[in-house]
Amino acid sequence: VKQEVEVLGRVFQAISQFEAAAAREDDVIMLGDFNADARQLAAVATQREYLPTIVNAATNVTMTKQYDNILLNPTYCAEFTGNSGVFDIATYFGITTADAKRLSDHLPVWCEFNVYESGPSMTAMTAPGVPMRY
Numbered sequence: 001v002k003q004e005v006e007v008l009g010r011v012f013q014a015i016s017q018f019e020a021a022a023a024r025e026d027d028v029i030m031l032g033d034f035n036a037d038a039r040q041l042a043a044v045a046t047q048r049e050y051l052p053t054i055v056n057a058a059t060n061v062t063m064t065k066q067y068d069n070i071l072l073n074p075t076y077c078a079e080f081t082g083n084s085g086v087f088d089i090a091t092y093f094g095i096t097t098a099d100a101k102r103l104s105d106h107l108p109v110w111c112e113f114n115v116y117e118s119g120p121s122m123t124a125m126t127a128p129g130v131p132m133r134y
Contacts, residue, residue, distance in 0.1 A: 027072075031069065033068050052070070059106060062105075063088075084111040
């Protein structure tokens with residue numbers, strides 16, 4: 001897992017650089033099943049400028065492991081409100097863990113964002129007379 005997480009950091013950095021140059025976009029968000037918990041992701045996160053938003057929460061249906069996360073750079077993704085979590089489908093729908101596991105062994109993860117574009121690089125990336133791409 002360590003080697004994969006280190007590669008993930010390089011991928012995040014490469015995508016960030018590409019998006020900044022090609023699309024003048026500073027918000028890069030990676031999400032999914034990383035097969036790593038927040039502690040493992042954070043080990044290289046500080047070097048790669050991304051942070052896991054799901055911390056100290058299990059993301060599997062049996063509530064024993066954390067595999068899924070949402071990674072972002074909070075400096076450039078200033079729209080992130082700091083609110084995030086895991087949606088416990090078994091509790092919400094009043095079903096058993098076994099029934100929830102028949103849907104998926106993973107629980108949905110979520111983050112909350114402000115709808116208005118902001119961030120430190122927005123001014124630098126917007127040239128006069130050139131509209132931003134949305």
